[in-house]
Amino acid sequence: MASEKNTEMGVAEFIRHQSSSLPMALTATECAGKTYIVTGSNIGLGLECSKHLVKLGSKKVIMAVRSLERxxxxLAAVEAETLVKGVAEVWQLDMGDYGSVKTFAARVERDLERVDGILENAAAANGSWIVTEGMESTIAVNVVGTVLLAVLLMPYLSRCAKNFRIQxxxxxxxxxxxxxxxxxxxxxDKTRGILGDVNDSSKWDIDGTNRYSLSKLLQVFAVRRLAQLAPVEKTGIIINLIGPGLCSTGLVRYLNSPSKLLVGGMRLVLGRSAEWGSRTLIHGxxxxxxxxxxxxxxxxxxEEWVPRWVSNAQGDEWAVAIWDEVAGELEKIQPSCVGKALQDL
Known part of the structure; x- marks a missing residue:
């Protein structure tokens, strides 16, 4: 998984990219007849992404949200802005409740003829130590829940790939x-198990954005390994990781006050609007x-922005170790789900 070239992004390059314009990567022709799922779609990037997909003429857009009321x-905002009704639908999905994830995946398979793209946008960023499903919630949601949804839907998506000749x-x-x-x-401490260690509240603090950032690092390692184990030529599915950059969204609403001030100040100076940031999701x-x-x-x-310590041999070892532990958790949640997703590849 090592990169051939690595030029890790510096501050100047970050500022330049934050101020650059972004294209719309899909066209109305490409969206015609397509079905998309967007998680965390009641606010921010997910909401704006849903608006774009409806405007572009998608056949169906599933807005997966934790709160049906929100x-x-x-949905009302999407329909008011796009003047299109009957395309977007609201489905309940709580990424921190593995039973909810399983129910959602089963509903997708039962009720949707096809799915052309899934944007796993839902995430947790907390200002205090909150436990869900026996884990600190940023790890439960951003790592285990996120990978669980992908793995549960992969067999169905592979069938969509074959039946409709799509990717x-x-x-x-x-x-x-x-x-x-x-x-x-x-x-x-790997001897304790990676997930066991990072879920030890006596060792780790909820320190501003650092905990969120750690969860995203573990997520990157796990997803890179999943993609390596599930090549496109075998599954028909393209899996990628999308970094939207610094955007003005509601993700920090649950952080503590000092963190909100710090991130809020950065967003005020450099942050993109949620609409601009959502274009990076469409590209994905x-x-x-x-x-x-x-x-x-x-x-x-x-890929050249991925640090060497992530993409080199040592990084590969971390990816394998983290994936193995996450896969073990998934097997506890839904036995045989990993083998079915990888189709014994």
Whole structure:
């Protein structure tokens, strides 16, 4: 998984890209007859992405949300702005409740004829230590829940690929902030198990955005390994990681006050609007096989921005170790789901 070239993004390049314009990677012709799923779609990037997909003439857009009440309000906003009714639908999905994830995946398979793209945009960023499903919630949602949804839907997406001669996409919305947490790897005691260690509240703090960033780093490692184990030529599915950059969204609403002030100040100066940021998500479900297992940002494949310590042999070892533990958790949640997803590849 090592990159041939690595030019890790510096501050000047980050500022330049934050101010650059972004294209719309899909056209109305490409969206005609297509069905898309967007998680975390009642606010921010997910909401704006749903608006774009409806405007572009998609056949169906599933807005997956934790709160049906907030989801219905978001649906009303989508229909009011696009003047299109009957395309977007609100479905309940709580990424921190593995039973909810399983129910959602089963509903997709039962009720949708096809799915052309899934944007896993829902995420947790907390200002206090909250436990869900026996884990601190940013790990439960951003790592285990996110990978669980992808794995549960992969057999269905492979059938869609064969039946409709398409290449369904799974776009995992991640964050380049994960690449700032190399220091956390040296803190993890692998002998305790990686997930066991990072879920020890006596060792780890909810310290601003650092916890969120660590969860995104673990997510990157797990998804890169999943993509390696599930090549497009075998599954028919393209899996990529999308870094939307710094955007003005509601993700920080649950952080503590100092973190809100810090992130809010940065967003005030450099942040993109949610609409502009959502274009990076659209690119994720438009990008071709060259994006499989890769890091995307600013509507381009930006694998060269992945740090060497993530993409080199040592990084590969971390990816394997983290994937193995996450896969073990998935098997507890839904026995045989990993084998079915990988089709015994």
């Amino acid at each position: 989801g219905q309000a978001a 369904p996409r799974i776009g995992i919305v991640t964050s380049g902030l994960g690449f700032s947490r190399e220091v956390d790897l040296s803190k993890i 479900i438009a990008a071709g096989e060259e994006s499989h297992g890769k890091f995307l940002s600013y509507c381009q494949v930006k």
